[in-house]
Amino acid sequence: MEIEFLGGTSEIGRSAVLVNGSLLLDFGMSTDNPPRLPVGDPDPEAVVVSHGHLDHAGAVPALLSGDSRPPIHWTPPTRELTTTLARDTLKLHGGSYRCPFTEAELQRLTQVSREHGYRETFEAAGHEVTLFDAGHIPGSAHVLVDDGDARLLYTGDFHTDDQRLVSRTTARPDVDVVVCESTYSDVQHDDRAGVEERFVRSVETTLWEGGTVVVPAFAIGRTQEMLLICEAYDVPCYVDGMGQGVTEMLRRHPTFVRDPDALRRAKSHARFVTGRDGQRRRIADQGAAIVTTSGMLTGGPAMTYVPEIRTNPTNKLTFTGYQVEGTPGRELLETGRTEIDGRIMPVSARIESYDFSAHADREGLLGFLSTYEKTTLLVNHGDRCGAFAAELCEDGYDARAPGLGETITVPSTPARR
Numbered sequence: 384m385e386i387e388f389l390g391g392t393s394e395i396g397r398s399a400v401l402v403n404g405s406l407l408l409d410f411g412m413s414t415d416n417p418p419r420l421p422v423g424d425p426d427p428e429a430v431v432v433s434h435g436h437l438d439h440a441g442a443v444p445a446l447l448s449g450d451s452r453p454p455i456h457w458t459p460p461t462r463e464l465t466t467t468l469a470r471d472t473l474k475l476h477g478g479s480y481r482c483p484f485t486e487a488e489l490q491r492l493t494q495v496s497r498e499h500g501y502r503e504t505f506e507a508a509g510h511e512v513t514l515f516d517a518g519h520i521p522g523s524a525h526v527l528v529d530d531g532d533a534r535l536l537y538t539g540d541f542h543t544d545d546q547r548l549v550s551r552t553t554a555r556p557d558v559d560v561v562v563c564e565s566t567y568s569d570v571q572h573d574d575r576a577g578v579e580e581r582f583v584r585s586v587e588t589t590l591w592e593g594g595t596v597v598v599p600a601f602a603i604g605r606t607q608e609m610l611l612i613c614e615a616y617d618v619p620c621y622v623d624g625m626g627q628g629v630t631e632m633l634r635r636h637p638t639f640v641r642d643p644d645a646l647r648r649a650k651s652h653a654r655f656v657t658g659r660d661g662q663r664r665r666i667a668d669q670g671a672a673i674v675t676t677s678g679m680l681t682g683g684p685a686m687t688y689v690p691e692i693r694t695n696p697t698n699k700l701t702f703t704g705y706q707v708e709g710t711p712g713r714e715l716l717e718t719g720r721t722e723i724d725g726r727i728m729p730v731s732a733r734i735e736s737y738d739f740s741a742h743a744d745r746e747g748l749l750g751f752l753s754t755y756e757k758t759t760l761l762v763n764h765g766d767r768c769g770a771f772a773a774e775l776c777e778d779g780y781d782a783r784a785p786g787l788g789e790t791i792t793v794p795s796t797p798a799r800r
């Protein structure tokens with residue numbers, strides 16, 4: 384088996400792995416402007432998408448240019464999320480050289496889409512492929528690929544602890560090689576229940592004081608997780624931005640969420656913001672919690688709320704995930720000021736950050752990999768892949784971190800020859 388790394392090596396963004404020159408796993412893009420795509424200009428026979436996040440699925444429509452029509456295999460939520468993200472990309476970049484695909488290419492997704500549930504084996508470009516629940520976001524999958532000689536597990540993004548929205552990964556199929564994400568290879572998450580309680584106490588305190596809390600959250604996964612928490616603790620909240628549509632969509636796929644009933648309650652508990660007639664300004668004055676995109680203040684309705692609430696120190700801004708370097712969110716966390724619409728804005732509202740990660744931490748990764756002591760490990764999707772691979776080698780694993788464009792050959796298993 385030949386595994387070619389076209390992106391996502393020693394970085395988070397533009398994930399893509401080509402197996403045996405014909406089966407492409409993921410085709411993501413970076414969040415830079417202009418976005419960066421995987422290298423190598425692949426023309427695969429078939430594609431499997433692990434989950435509907437920009438860095439794994441963002442550039443998928445670009446594979447449908449010219450006469451290329453490879454079938455695209457995924458779970459139903461991943462298809463919907465990929466389509467939602469692609470529409471957003473067209474809105475942001477459409478018509479400019481920055482846009483990796485056209486409206487026509489996006490339209491073709493429906494012709495080539497092949498939907499699968501978890502643990503249903505299917506054929507793709509001459510390989511046997513099975514998806515397993517990865518516990519990251521609804522529809523997220525580990526991808527098992529069998530080419531008759533060797534078996535590969537491509538982990539995609541995964542979580543080894545339960546979240547309110549999705550349950551943890553449990554599948555550990557027997558394989559010859561694992562391509563493993565390593566986003567949090569040097570981080571230990573705090574206990575989730577403790578993080579929830581601190582978050583809720585902080586939001587409630589601000590609301591009692593008459594302040595407003597802006598809760599920037601990613602549209603996919605995080606927004607729904609925050610709504611579930613607000614419902615569970617009876618914190619009054621609004622929801623705004625792309626996370627609204629995603630919440631409605633997930634209600635149509637109850638088998639891909641942990642507790643469909645809880646999601647239904649969370650959706651009716653939250654008040655949806657239409658943004659009509661200055662509604663956002665009124666809400667910002669009202670003493671409420673507002674869960675809104677974008678999670679790192681790179682756009683979305685959050686950009687309306689932050690200027691509205693920033694001057695009053697009773698108000699609060701609570702980040703719900705990691706802030707990537709160079710984003711307004713990171714700048715605000717580090718300096719207490721950020722640039723919005725070309726204006727530098729100092730923020731007197733209190734700023735806090737909570738780790739509601741959807742990825743395994745170091746302990747989770749090591750626990751997952753302990754099943755694969757005799758297996759070749761290829762570490763990707765992180766900013767310290769080489770260091771993590773070296774640490775795994777010290778622990779007796781056969782691990783390495785492939786470089787961008789590198790091809791790894793996996794010998795066939797003797798028992799299978």
Ligand SMILES: [Zn+2]
Nearest residue numbers: 434436519540
């Ligand atoms: Zn992801």
